[in-house]
Structures are given as C-alpha cells and as structure tokens.
Amino acid sequence: MGIITISAANCKNCYRCVRFCPVKAISIRDDQARIEDKACIQCGICVNQCPQNAKQIQGGLEAVLRYRASGQPLLLSLAPSYSGAFEQSLTEIAAELLKRGFSLVEETAVGARIVAGEYRRLVAAQGDGGCLISSPCSVIINLVEKHYPRLLPHLTPVVSPMIAHGRLLKARWGPESRVIFAGPCIAKKEEAREPAVAGAIDAVLTFAELREFLASPELPPAQRPRSLAPNPDAGKGRWFPLPGGLLRAAGLAEGVLEQDILIVDGMEEVMAALEALAAGEIKPRLVEMLACKGGCIGGPFMPKAPVFPARRDRFITTLLSLEDGEHIAGREEIELGREFRVRPYQRIYPGEKKIRAILDAMGKTTPDKELNCGSCGYESCRDKAVAIAQGMAELEMCVPYMREKAENLASTIIDFTPNAILVVDAQLRIKEFNPAAEKLFKVMAEAVKERPLGMVMDETHFATVLNSRRPLQVKVEYPHLGIVTHQRLSYIEEEDLVLALIIDITDMERQKEAFATVKRETIAKAQEVIEKQMKVAQLIAGQLGETTAESKVLLTKLIQLVQEGGDENVLP
Incomplete structure (x- = not known):
C-alpha cells in the first residue's frame, strides 16, 4: 500500500485531485479516484486540495508508541521549518517531548550543515558543462526517478539532511536508538524506507502527527527516560527550508545572481525547469529545487493558519535569532553518498484513430466542440481522451458531455x-x-x-x-x-x-358519467318492478305473498349494490 490512499466512502468524484495532480497520478475507475503509486511523487497537493478529506496518509505514531513501549531510546530529528508550524520555541517543544518519552530533540539542520558542506565541495570540484540538481527534497527525487529518468545522472549524489542527521544521531548514540523525523513533508515517509538509505530513520511524523503526540498524556516522571544533550551546531543549516537556503548554507549565496545558478520552487516551475534541462534549453551548473511553493514553509502539512507570509516571517525571525555565524563544518565521519534508481513510469500513447473515436463518443466530433473546460481534471479534451485510452479516466468524467446527455434524456422524456x-x-x-x-x-x-x-x-x-x-x-x-x-x-x-x-381525464370522466347514468336508470327500473310487484301482491296476497316478499328483497339488494358500486374514484 502506498503512502497516500483514498477513502472510497469520502470521495465524491469531484475530480479536483486529478485537476491539481502535477503528474496525473490519480486515475478514475468505477467512479472512484485511485492513487497510481508507480506514478505518484508524494507531493501532497491532492491531500490539501481534497475538499472531502478523502486522502489518507500512512501514519507514523503507532511505530513511535511501539518503540517507546519497548524501552528503546527515542531521538527526534525536528525539521527546521518547525518555527513556521509551531508557536512554541525549540526549547519548549523539546521539554514537552521529553515528558512523553523522548530522550533527545535535535534540529535536522545539524545534518543540513553537513550536507551543505558536501554541496560546496561538489560544486567546487565540478567541471565545465556539468549540471547538478539538488537532492534534499524527496519529491524532486521521486519526480526525476519516475518521470524524468534521463536527468537522473544530474541528481546530486548526496543524502538529504534528514538521512544525514539520522546517521549522525545513530553514530553518536548507538544503532539501537530509534530516530524519528518530524516535518511538513509526506514524501519523507517513503524516503525513509528507500533501500539506499534504509536504517537511518525509523519513523516519520508529519507536523500534524507531532502535534497530536504533543497533545497526548505525559508519562509519569518515574517512567521518563534519561535526557541526552543535543548538538547545537545547526548554524546556517536552518536556511534549507527556504528557496536559495541551500546556497546560503553552503556559502554559495553570491551565486543567486549568476546565470549558471538556478533556484526554482513550486511544481509548475520545477517541471518547466526539468523540461528545459531535458531539451537542452538551459545549462546551469547547479539547480536548487524545492517542490513546494515557498519551500518547506509551504509544505503539505504546514498549518493553514497563519497564512504563508506570516509563517515565513515567523520562520525567518526565529532563524535570525538563532543564527550562530559558524563556518560550514567539514565532512563528518558518516556516509553522505547516495545512489538513485531508475523507476520510470511510462504510459503507452494511443493512436490517433483511438483518440478520435473517444472524442466522438464524448460528442467532440469537431474541434469547436472541444471546450477544454478542465472540469474533468485534464487541461484539454484531447488529454482526457488519451487518459481514457490509457485506463486512467472514464468517459463520464466529461461534465459538459454528461450534462448534455442528461438534458437530452430529460428533453426526450418531456417531449414524448x-x-x-x-x-x-x-x-x-x-x-x-x-x-x-x-x-x-x-x-x-x-x-x-x-x-x-x-x-x-x-x-x-x-x-x-x-x-x-x-x-x-x-x-x-x-x-x-x-x-x-x-x-x-x-x-x-x-x-x-x-x-x-x-x-x-376527459374520456374517463365521460365513462364515469355514462356509468352513473346506467346506474340511475337501473335503480329506477328496479324500483318500478318493486312497485308493480307490490300491486300484484295486494291482489293475490294469499297465494303469492312469500314469493313477492323474496322478489322485493332481491331487488332491494340489487339497488343497494348498484348504488354502492358506482362511488369509487377513477384516480387515486
């Protein structure tokens, strides 16, 4: 099962997730949205865009509670973007976590400083014509491995700050310790279990999960583990969450204005830059990429309030108050190298004949009928037709088509x-x-x-x-x-x-009136017969009295039946 799943009960088929997914990794089958894990890059956009909260994230709290119950030391690597998500200071957060079973709370920025030093070394050693794509962002790694495999050689072969910090903590406090990472990113959950870096991080929590853990009951003082002293040497590693932060942390900030340095953030800009790189339209020496707009401060599990500018302002204010001005440390005694793997997700492009047949089935028989309204989640009717051919979409996702179909059916019913x-x-x-x-x-x-x-x-x-x-x-x-x-x-x-x-009901009313007329005439005739019978009875009462009485009873019953039988309603 993938990191992101969809609740069938909550999904209302609004196609909003399809519309906003940058790599179209969401299919619709049997009126149900599904995550295509082989294509998904875990950017988390669909999670934030879903109005029904139908997207569910693989949790990490259960593992944390299990480690705590086993008595293994819990060490928290806290992403530097924490100050944009929490009002409490690092010291206050650490104090609360220590009351709930953690032995150590340390900034991931400690690992970021080490990674920044490695980037500075690699850029200095880089020859002419080379291009490095930054790799701290897990979403960028997923994107290149799955959708731009041609650019895989350009990914900088360096672990992320999370992995570097995890390895550093285990080297310092022992392999039996359990390192938990907390941050705003969903993709970090998958990165932690990647074979190339497995073992550095034991569980990943989003900031939302960390907030939930902080709201849990404190442990009794006797059950709290011994606290460990954190490494305060985070320094400029705290800048990593912001666009250009890696360059600043690596001492390459002056390169921001240079033509051979490119800084991009947000999926739209990232994919445009990768397309340009693949086409040879741009040839920078270093591309710093962050999938989220505004960097990690705009991550999928940052709180919605305060708004992004306020979060960014609070983050920078905190960062400047903690800046220690230390120089970048040299390479530490941990492995910083990283290999990436090709995981290409390829869709078979259907032929023009098949696309044309699907467009015709949607009523798009001529180009002017291709509205390209985007209501289905695809940018154009042709893209939608291609997705249908690839099994990623359904004909009924076309809102104008379904509306026209419904209107035609309604018109047919009304007309006929x-x-x-x-x-x-x-x-x-x-x-x-x-x-x-x-x-x-x-x-x-x-x-x-x-x-x-x-x-x-x-x-x-x-x-x-x-x-x-x-x-x-x-x-x-x-x-x-x-x-x-x-x-x-x-x-x-x-x-x-x-x-x-x-x-x-004119004919029915006429039939009803005709029946009423027959009824009246029948009653009149029956009454006439009774009267005649009574006259005869008076003449021959002695001989036919009993027979006359019986006839009167029978005719009277006939009159009653006729009267009662004609009162039913024609319509309910």
Missing part, C-alpha cells in the same frame, strides 16, 4: 410523455410547455413561453403551491376546451418553480 408538463416561475411565467401541453391546450409553446400563465389557464392553484410550498392534486375542468384534467403540482425549492403534471 403523453401527459402535459408545465413549469412556471415565482412570477407565474411559463418556463416549460411540452408538446402534450400544446395538444391539450391548443396553443404552441413559442406563443406562451416566458408569458404569464393566465394566458393559458387559471393561476389560482399554481399560486397556492408557490405560497404554501406544498404539493397539490386537483381536478380542473376547461369547458371552453371540452376537457377535464387531473393536475399534480409540485414545488421545486432549489429553483423556486412549480412543476405541473396535467393528465387528460
């Missing part, structure tokens, strides 16, 4: 239903008047649409529904048209409209 359908607005103006209504009321839709309802019929019942906002069923006769109707009126709250389904 045998019953009249009317829609009127709050001003009792006709908005919809279907063909059955034209036939029933003997007037064309063009003549009455957007006109007052009173031109066609009495408005009373419609006004009642608008005012009460409750449905109404009523029988209405139109003598001038020779029709009788059964009307079902419903209020549509979202649009403040009244929808009327009008059924022509």
Whole structure:
C-alpha cells in the first residue's frame, strides 16, 4: 500500500485531485479516484486540495508508541521549518517531548550543515558543462526517478539532511536508538524506507502527527527516560527550508545572481525547469529545487493558519535569532553518498484513430466542440481522451458531455410523455410547455413561453403551491376546451418553480358519467318492478305473498349494490 490512499466512502468524484495532480497520478475507475503509486511523487497537493478529506496518509505514531513501549531510546530529528508550524520555541517543544518519552530533540539542520558542506565541495570540484540538481527534497527525487529518468545522472549524489542527521544521531548514540523525523513533508515517509538509505530513520511524523503526540498524556516522571544533550551546531543549516537556503548554507549565496545558478520552487516551475534541462534549453551548473511553493514553509502539512507570509516571517525571525555565524563544518565521519534508481513510469500513447473515436463518443466530433473546460481534471479534451485510452479516466468524467446527455434524456422524456408538463416561475411565467401541453391546450409553446400563465389557464392553484410550498392534486375542468384534467403540482425549492403534471381525464370522466347514468336508470327500473310487484301482491296476497316478499328483497339488494358500486374514484 502506498503512502497516500483514498477513502472510497469520502470521495465524491469531484475530480479536483486529478485537476491539481502535477503528474496525473490519480486515475478514475468505477467512479472512484485511485492513487497510481508507480506514478505518484508524494507531493501532497491532492491531500490539501481534497475538499472531502478523502486522502489518507500512512501514519507514523503507532511505530513511535511501539518503540517507546519497548524501552528503546527515542531521538527526534525536528525539521527546521518547525518555527513556521509551531508557536512554541525549540526549547519548549523539546521539554514537552521529553515528558512523553523522548530522550533527545535535535534540529535536522545539524545534518543540513553537513550536507551543505558536501554541496560546496561538489560544486567546487565540478567541471565545465556539468549540471547538478539538488537532492534534499524527496519529491524532486521521486519526480526525476519516475518521470524524468534521463536527468537522473544530474541528481546530486548526496543524502538529504534528514538521512544525514539520522546517521549522525545513530553514530553518536548507538544503532539501537530509534530516530524519528518530524516535518511538513509526506514524501519523507517513503524516503525513509528507500533501500539506499534504509536504517537511518525509523519513523516519520508529519507536523500534524507531532502535534497530536504533543497533545497526548505525559508519562509519569518515574517512567521518563534519561535526557541526552543535543548538538547545537545547526548554524546556517536552518536556511534549507527556504528557496536559495541551500546556497546560503553552503556559502554559495553570491551565486543567486549568476546565470549558471538556478533556484526554482513550486511544481509548475520545477517541471518547466526539468523540461528545459531535458531539451537542452538551459545549462546551469547547479539547480536548487524545492517542490513546494515557498519551500518547506509551504509544505503539505504546514498549518493553514497563519497564512504563508506570516509563517515565513515567523520562520525567518526565529532563524535570525538563532543564527550562530559558524563556518560550514567539514565532512563528518558518516556516509553522505547516495545512489538513485531508475523507476520510470511510462504510459503507452494511443493512436490517433483511438483518440478520435473517444472524442466522438464524448460528442467532440469537431474541434469547436472541444471546450477544454478542465472540469474533468485534464487541461484539454484531447488529454482526457488519451487518459481514457490509457485506463486512467472514464468517459463520464466529461461534465459538459454528461450534462448534455442528461438534458437530452430529460428533453426526450418531456417531449414524448403523453401527459402535459408545465413549469412556471415565482412570477407565474411559463418556463416549460411540452408538446402534450400544446395538444391539450391548443396553443404552441413559442406563443406562451416566458408569458404569464393566465394566458393559458387559471393561476389560482399554481399560486397556492408557490405560497404554501406544498404539493397539490386537483381536478380542473376547461369547458371552453371540452376537457377535464387531473393536475399534480409540485414545488421545486432549489429553483423556486412549480412543476405541473396535467393528465387528460376527459374520456374517463365521460365513462364515469355514462356509468352513473346506467346506474340511475337501473335503480329506477328496479324500483318500478318493486312497485308493480307490490300491486300484484295486494291482489293475490294469499297465494303469492312469500314469493313477492323474496322478489322485493332481491331487488332491494340489487339497488343497494348498484348504488354502492358506482362511488369509487377513477384516480387515486
């Protein structure tokens, strides 16, 4: 399972994650968004953009609690961007963590100083025509390994500050100690388990997880481990979270204005720079890259408040107050080298014939129908068609296509239903008047649409529904048209409209009246027979009295049955 997963219950198929994913590593299958781990670079953009909080991150707290329970020393490597995420000082954070089982809290910037020294050495030793792409950012490593493998030789073969610091802590306090890294980055969780650097970091927490841990109960004093003395030599390594921070920490800050030094941050600029490098359009000696806009201060697990400028200001204020002005230390007795691996994610590009067939299926039969609205998450209808062919998207993701399909279906139903359908607005103006209504009321839709309802019929019942906002069923006769109707009126709250389904029951009413006439005539005839029988009975009462009585009973029952049988309603 990957670092980022999606909750099927929370995902509402809004395609926002597809739209913002810089490498389109999110597929839609069976109306469900899925992370394509082989393409995902763990930038965390989809996590922040998801309005339903459907993206879930692999947690690290369980491992921390397990290590604490085992009695193994817990050492925290705290990313230097902490001051942009927490109001507390490093000393205050450390004090709280020591109460909860950590033996040491130290800035990752200690490792960053060592890495900065290695960069300065490599840049100085670099020959003409060479190009180094910085590698402290885990997302950049993932991006190059998976999507720009041609540029892999340009990745600087140096471990990140997190790995350098982890190795330094284990070298100092013993391999049995457990080093936990805390920072704003999701990709660090995957970097920590990469085979090339495995063992340096035992668990990775986001700042959100660290905040959750800080809110947990303190350990009793007797259960707290012995605290260890941290290394204060972070120095200029604290600048790493900012664009240009590596150059400043390495003593190469003057190179910012030089043509052969390039600083880029944010995925859009990063990918544009990599494209230009791959095409040979630019040839810098060093490219410092940070995937997040504004650097690590803009990381996916930095708090939303305060806003970025305020976080950056607080970070720099803290940094300047801690700046110790020390020179970059030389290479420490830990391994700083790093090898990268080619993990190319390649999609098979479909042929033009297949793309054209998919576009036609979406109703994009001509270029002018390719709206390129981006509602599906892709920049163009053609990109969407390619994604469908590659199994990354579905036809139904096209919102204009689905809307047109729904409208066509609705129009078909309205046009071909045998019953009249009317829609009127709050001003009792006709908005919809279907063909059955034209036939029933003997007037064309063009003549009455957007006109007052009173031109066609009495408005009373419609006004009642608008005012009460409750449905109404009523029988209405139109003598001038020779029709009788059964009307079902419903209020549509979202649009403040009244929808009327009008059924022509003229024939049913005529049948009902004919039946009533037969009933009346039958009763009259039966009554006439009874009266005649009674007269005869008076003449021959002695001989036929019993038979006459029985006939009267039978005829009386017949009258009752006829009377009772004709009272049922024709319509429910």
